[in-house]
Amino acid sequence: MSTTPTVHDTRDSAVFRDLPPHAWLAEVSDDELTRRPFGIYVHVPYCRTRCGYCDFNTYTAEELGGHASRLGYAADAIREIRFARRAFRDLDVPVHTVFFGGGTPTVLPVTDLVAILRAIDTEFGLIPGAEVSIEANPETVDAPMLGALTAAGFTRISFGMQSAVPAILALLDRTHTPGLPERRVAEARAAGFAQVNLDLIYGTPGESDADWRSTVQAAIDAGPTHVSAYALTVEPGTALARRVRRGEIPPVDDDVLADRYQQVDELLSAAGYHWYEISNWAFPGAECRHNLGYWRGTYWWGIGPGAHSHVADRRWWNVKHPNAYAERLLRGLLPVDGGEILTAQERHTERVMLGLRLVEGLALDELSGGERTAALRAAEEGLLQRLDSGRCVLTLRGRMLADAVVRSILCETEAS
Secondary structure, three states: OOOOOOOOOOOHHHHHHHHHHHHHOOOOOHHHHOOOEEEEEEOOOOOOOOOOOOOOOOOOOOOOEEEEOOOOHHHHHHHHHHHHHHHHHOOOOOEEEEEEOOOOOHHOHHHHHHHHHHHHHHOOEEEEEEEEEEEEEEOOOOHHHHHHHHOOOOEEEEEEEEEEOHHHHHOOOOOOOOOOOHHHHHHHHHOOOOEEHHHHHHOOOOOHHHHHHHHHHHHHHHOOOEEEEEOOOOOOOOOHHHHHHOOOOOOOOOOHHHHOOOHHHHHHHHHOOOOEHHHHHHHHOOHHHHHHHHOOOOOOEEEOOOOOEEEOEEEEEEEEOOOHHHHHHHOOOOOEEEEEEEEEEHHHHHHHHHHOOEEEOOEEEHHHHHHHHHHHHHHHOEOOOOHHOOEOOOHHHHHOHHHHHHHHHHEEEEEE
């Protein structure tokens, strides 16, 4: 007679491996599993080409050997979705949001994307009005594909624009031509997407103030409902990092990044967008509900190689390589590489780190005495707004120094 492995409160991630699907959340109560909104993230680990700055878990080959291939990915993802449903027993756990990210999800045939979404709906059920997002590179979609996606229930799309300047796109190894993302916004709206986002990157070496202003203005003129703007990060192990190390291009300048952030905030605010998270601006009602779930600590299951999940006090991550992912699923196991059970202090730390990123901020009474003292100091330094409302909310300057603000508050926890 076999017994169900027990997940112990330990930092050893190996204890999370080799659990059958029905055992994964066996020790979590029904009330705990159903008390927060639930989302599903689907990681599609394939791209046509790899951008020089990217360190995401992506693969450019059509066939990877073993059991993995781009065209076989949908079947693997659907198998994990079914396993995930078994982990929730017979509980009613409807899905509030779905997010297809990557990689480039739209390198998959639209029929595969639709099949994955239908499997989620069949196994869990989508709530009425569920937000269903998908990321896309502008060159991987066209009007018929966009129409097929909305007909299947996709409601939100995010295009990787990055820049409107040819030289910057070339340095970032982006393959689309300037102007194509803006045209895709119009096509997506015509196809019926309720929400459309453009992703921008600032601080690329060689980018001028005028370059960045023209990029932001081009994005605004395209008329998306949402804009994300991220500082370029030179990640170790990327082609960009190697070029910086060899002295071919200069490193990213922190002062330039601060100037760029202030510029994008001013331009987007003047155009009617409001910031609701440090790197995200939207028209009222167009905020990304799925990402807000991450920042507010709701529950989600990550489908696909390398995807991360968070349910109750458990957090885990899948094996990264598509071969290992497919093989574990074929063995009847969840494709988990490791995980942990979060302590109360770890949950508090994450709550502070993520809550302060949002325009709603963090309730002052969620902080310990020492942390409140640190927050008051930050307010005196102009990094947090006045705390009379009982909430900690970053000022514009505070947003540009958010990591330092968070560290200053959490250091008081470590000292106490």
